[in-house]
Amino acid sequence: QVQLQESGPGLVKPSQTLSLTCTVSGGSISSGGYYWSWIRQHSGKGLEWIGYIYHSGSTYYNPSLKSRVNISVDTSKNQFSLKLSSVTAADTAVYYCARGLPADYWGQGTLVTVSS
Amino acid sequence: QSVLTQPPSASGTPGQRVTISCSGSSSNIGSNYVYWYQQVPGTAPKLLIYSNNHRPSGVPDRFSGSKSGTSASLAISGLRSEDEADYYCAAWDDSLSGPYVFGTGTKVTVL
Numbered sequence: 001q002v003q004l005q006e007s008g009p010g011l012v013k014p015s016q017t018l019s020l021t022c023t024v025s026g027g028s029i030s031s032g033g034y035y036w037s038w039i040r041q042h043s044g045k046g047l048e049w050i051g052y053i054y055h056s057g058s059t060y061y062n063p064s065l066k067s068r069v070n071i072s073v074d075t076s077k078n079q080f081s082l083k084l085s086s087v088t089a090a091d092t093a094v095y096y097c098a099r100g101l102p103a104d105y106w107g108q109g110t111l112v113t114v115s116s
Numbered sequence: 117q118s119v120l121t122q123p124p125s126a127s128g129t130p131g132q133r134v135t136i137s138c139s140g141s142s143s144n145i146g147s148n149y150v151y152w153y154q155q156v157p158g159t160a161p162k163l164l165i166y167s168n169n170h171r172p173s174g175v176p177d178r179f180s181g182s183k184s185g186t187s188a189s190l191a192i193s194g195l196r197s198e199d200e201a202d203y204y205c206a207a208w209d210d211s212l213s214g215p216y217v218f219g220t221g222t223k224v225t226v227l
Contacts, residue, residue: 106160
């Protein structure tokens with residue numbers, strides 16, 4: 001059974017960089033040919049796809065966030081990571097990591113609040 | 117920012133059939149598969165339907181999906197209390213909005 005777990009600071013100051021890591025267990029990131037995604041959800045709102053990385057390292061980002069997003073993968077640790085720069089209060093959300101598109105396995109989500 | 121439009125709410129009594137619509141365009145639903153997710157409040161979304169009308173293992177056959185042109189629908193038959201949740205459609209998008217977009221979401225209430 002594949003499991004994903006997000007980790008990272010729950011509070012980030014405005015203008016700083018949000019950094020989250022997703023640890024995958026029960027399966028290898030480097031096998032299976034899946035996209036590994038980050039998705040976020042603002043409080044009481046819908047889902048927003050942020051971007052994905054393939055096990056080869058190729059990435060694709062939501063055009064609306066592209067200038068601020070970087071997703072990377074560390075196959076040796078079976079992890080992939082999200083960095084979102086120059087954050088504002090509008091980036092406050094629950095951030096999910098997920099396997100595949102469509103996403104068939106999800107992490108539990110982690111709330112990141114942007115506040116001074 | 118959602119490019120897929122859903123009604124904000126739908127409701128039904130236990131045993132009834134509820135249908136949720138998802139309206140898109142030629143760059144997403146019109147040319148790609150549609151997916152549906154169920155999200156119980158406080159939990160992560162769960163994949164409910166993939167490739168328009170296929171159910172992952174473990175999803176009851178009370179849930180069914182369909183697609184016609186640039187619109188799609190999710191039907192829940194034999195509504196149960198545990199079906200009370202938010203439902204989102206999604207699709208790949210070939211335009212500058214893409215490549216993967218979610219619907220606005222529909223809250224299903226079991227009366």
